[in-house]
Amino acid sequence: MRIIITESYEEMSTAAARIVAGQLYLKPNSVLGLATGSTPLLMYQKLVQVHEQIGLDFSEAISFNLDEYLGLEPGNPQSYHYFMHEHFFDKINIKPENIYIPNGNPDDLAKECKHYDTLIEGKGGMDLQILGIGQNAHIGFNEPDIKFEATTHKVKLDEETIEANARFFTTPKDVPRYAISMGIKTIMLAKKVILLANGKNKAEAIYKAIYGGVRPDAPASILQLHQDVIVIVDKEAAALLPK
């Protein structure tokens, strides 16, 4: 695990965007695992700039998003479908048929989970997985006490996550209670992982992810067992790490 501590959110985002851009230059048809939330927002903006200014090409890239709220239609502004199109996909030249996001309104949830796993496997798994982290150390929507061997599945969101994500909704009541998320196993099968965090509210989660024991009550701690993880955190998120 490589740990990069940056001075600011801006620097964290630049460092992450550089790795994504480098990945695409080396392998234009890379399979990217993508995250939502506020953490990767500036990284997406920077990638859009690189696309616009020097032509970073996404035309062969394939993307799989980590998760989606259950019960939200893709056109709902709070859905992760909407988020990804608004902040990233609609601003780059990725092909619509190469964009995969779990369906938050499937007729048959178990089938949708299996289908998503099959699609990921069919593309050979992720070359590069981008992750944010929840305050409770969740990755994707894999909440504490998750089974490490899980693939795509239905998740009941923790109260802490509902509270943290309420800022995106009109009232906390509107936050969906369930989501569909890629599992830890799928994330761990990615060839390379970048874990991003900024702000002091992520300091404890980052400590647990990097220095705590590998335990299901801190899902991100499993990344200690991955062979190629780069953790990029600003100094506030790094505040509890040993100097």
Ligand SMILES: O=P(O)(O)OC[C@H]1O[C@](O)(CO)[C@@H](O)[C@@H]1O
């Ligand atoms: O970046 P944020 O908004 O703090 O969210 C943290 C994590 O929680 C999620 O919203 C749940 O998947 C992730 O998208 C994100 O990585």
